[in-house]
Amino acid sequence: MTTILPRREVLIVGFGWTGAIVAEQMTREGLDVIALERGLWRDTSTDYAVNNAQDEVRYRYRDELFEDLSRETLTFRNEGGQEALPMRMLGSFLPGTNVGGSGVHWNGQTWRFLPTDFQVRSHNIERYGEDAIPEDMTVQDWGVTYDELEPHYDTFDKLCGIAGKAGNLGGEIQDGGNPFEGPRSSEYPNPPMEMVAAPLRFADAARELGYQPFPGPSANMSQAYTNPLGVSLAPCSYCGFCEKYACGNYSKATSATTILPALMQRENFTLRTGAMVLRVETRDGQATGVTYVTTEGEEFFQPADMVFLCTYITHNVNLLMQSGIGEIYDPQTGEGQVGRNYAYQAMSGANVFYDQDFAVNPFVGAGALGQVIDEFNGDNFDHTGLGFIGGGYIAQWQTNGRPIEHHPVPSDTPTFGLGWKQAVRENYNHTIGVGAHGAVHSYRGNHLDLDPTYRDAYGRPLMRLTFDFKQNDIAMSNYLTDRVAEIARAMGGRRVDVSPLKTPYDITPYQTTHNTGGHIMGDSPSNSVTNKYNQSWDISNLFLMGAGNFPHNPGYNPTATVAALAYHSLAEIKRSYLQNPGPLVQA
């Protein structure tokens, strides 16, 4: 039996970064807002206290912050025609659960995409001709521009207190910042983090090779900061427990450290945890609300005027599929939009091993403590004759020296026993990793749909992921990896081990939690699920937040763009939709 609850004006499904942003903006409009979160209430002082937050076994290896695959997961295969199997252990990516979502355990590397990233198709064709985009590469322009998103990137920077150095202020290139970035309307709200030996060594080598290194933009606080909501964050203590961990020091921007203290005081906001949303209900082309089940197994229908899907991207796409909203993409025919253009990130790198006279002190770290070059990202370099488009940044991030996870050893080291132990001892404090963080361009064969065989704990078909790195990704990543190796060899170590992109894509080793696409945005219902305001083309009171809107995945970490798109959407909702509900873009 389903209990029908009182109607709300705004209903949010999933209470991570975008859920909190939507709630903060909509409650500020005086609307009655409810958020449903499948996980538990979590906050810094009660759950992630500084005297127990740094626990590798509990958080990294027992998955305390990550989603529970015994309830729902996805099946995976590299290409159509293979039989997909359920992902039974987390590996390649780590979606979060509980209040704060994946944003609780991010590193805090906070990037804006390049202006040309949003015109990936038209820009590359204009510069390199029609042949630049292979027939089965399904990238498209986003329907939104950098200039439209800039004020919203700025809002997010200030909400979070991002630490960095501007490279382009209103078109004027600035010394010490990223000269390739789009024009910024203001300097970063906080100065860059204190640099340590490894990133400085990388920056020196990069500079010698003629590149322009700059400090990575960081959501780890370089100093105490109070944001425009009056919420305050403390200086980072460089403990090296960011990615895969919650910050116990209020030093990493998350929804809990930037929004919730202000939001939770508002009387027109309700948060309901332990509420697993099974589907969006629709009637006559409108969403009427959602059906959810509690941890006790009781089913409820929560009616609402507006529905925002703010879950992790795979779940947003899954909710559309489970709710029968839109047509599921078929790569054979190219029909349907839901599940199309799934993309990921192409990661590669190199380790530089030093003699005992150069110490790295890797335990002094932070998720976004690093130096970066952007010469090989997007279209910052001439791709003529290279056989690929796009790129990525190359960086040295000194994220951590966590003892269970971090023990770099030369590639010919035995994998266990005395030889391995000796190598760990010799190299732990004397190794620097350099990474390339590459784009993945969307391809016809990479997509999401429903699995014909496996079902979740609620009896629904599992979502099926079909993904592999394609020709462009591999060529691009190999090119980046060669540049990584050149810099690594200039860093003065005794040995360099290069780790190129591993193909075919393997879902078991951790790579990055940057899954994108599946409900992409665009300029027409014939090429996208949402319009430029992330409003469903099919259902005008349904909005989809998150990286599922990305038509492809550029060579940067996605969070700031996820947030900027959310603020961009909310600005138009406030400007137009609330007075005059309906499609914000005419199809």
Place this chain on the structure above:
Amino acid sequence: MKHLLTPMILAAIPLAMPALAQDQNTWSSVQRGLYLTRMGDCEACHTVEGGEWMAGGFGLPTPFGVIYSANLTPDEETGIGAWSADDFYRAMNEGISHDESRLYPAFPYTNFTVVTREDSDAIFAYLQTIEPVRNRIPEPEIPFPLDIRTSMRGWNLLFFDERDFEPAPEKSELWNRGKYIVEGLAHCSACHSPRNLLGAQQGGAASYTGGHAEGWYAPSLRDTGPHEGIGEWSDDDLAAFLKTGRNGRTAAIGPMAEVVQKSTQYLTDEDIAAIVAYIRDLPFDEPEIGDPEPLAESDGIMIAGGEIYATQCAACHGIEGEGVERMFGALAGSSLAQATDPTSLVHIILKGARSAVTDAYPTPHAMPAFDWKLTDEEVAQVATFVRNAFGNAAPAVNPGEVSEIRDEE
């Protein structure tokens, strides 16, 4: 400070000019009643966490047993719906209930007796407007003979003077307003004055020299010594503390966090200024205790405590005990750390603390509990260390004291 006096404040100065209070009052008495209800921090006892507003039932642990707070909603049967304004004033002024029974002084009528009839009526008017809630309050769990409420007659005879507020004509209006608030509705002495064995607040020169509340030490409000209480605070420090829960030195924690959150943050700047004017003028006639000598850095306890500090505390409180302003308390120069009575310091280390959440500082920064992680000896070591490092000086804490505080509820 006279420039801060607005007509409203003049109006609120009681008895001195009651007619003015009626005429120049720009708030309706109900709104003023809510303001005064907050000034009295009535919510702290009369609203259970997560419960209905002012519906009572909060079990107040007193040294004599548990007393349950009254239901102040206008429910006829279980609340004060059948009361008149006269009844309410009598409870405030004399500690006698509607049914003629004597109230226990856990209800601070010993302070509220100075509250004016006008203010009492405004509070009553406000309380009559809130949603009536049916909530029958349990009888107090108090042993014989104190369970007989008439026994309070003897207690009152000894310790209670029904009285009106007496302004000091030689003092400023602001000062007098402050005294009225502090002695009356704000009932600061309930925690900040020592109590005798029968639970009565000590008056006169002993008042406001520090007391114990809910396992915490409420420090002296008099200028007792350079390391104690608020002796070294500026007027602005104190005003910011009451208004926002934080200042450059510290944050309100423990029971005082609740007071700031539920009461003082809502007070007007003028009333805050009045409280500050009065408190800063409290005399302290006792000879000052000489500055204690800090323990030597080479002392074994200091070395052991310093190691614990470096691994457990320094990430937030800083290598030099400097803290982070308005987030993590500075330990260098902290009067809480150096208080002669270390109860609050030990309490925080063992059980943690959360700073007040106010409109000005919505982030609930908190100190985690270390009772699961540190032994009594280790807590004593690190407490002793912070009392004697960074230029601080205070007597060592011994493990026995820690053990006692650990065992408290």
